[in-house]
Amino acid sequence: MFGLDYGTxxxxxxxxxxxxxxxVVWWAFGSKRRKKQFDEAANSIFDEQDSSVNSKKQESKNHE
Structure with a gap:
């Protein structure tokens, strides 16, 4: 096709x-805004665990 060989x-x-x-490298590391989004996403799992633990503690206190 078009006269190009395999090497070309x-x-x-x-x-x-x-x-x-x-x-991809530019997309991932090129923007300060994107770094902030990645950091927030990485730390979001800890926020969810803390809130679920706190809500379970609150529920157990309410049942006592």
Missing amino acids: WRGVYTVLVFVLFIG
């Missing part, structure tokens, strides 16, 4: 994958 297609594919990799 491999080169084009390699460049495409590299560009996609750079895009």
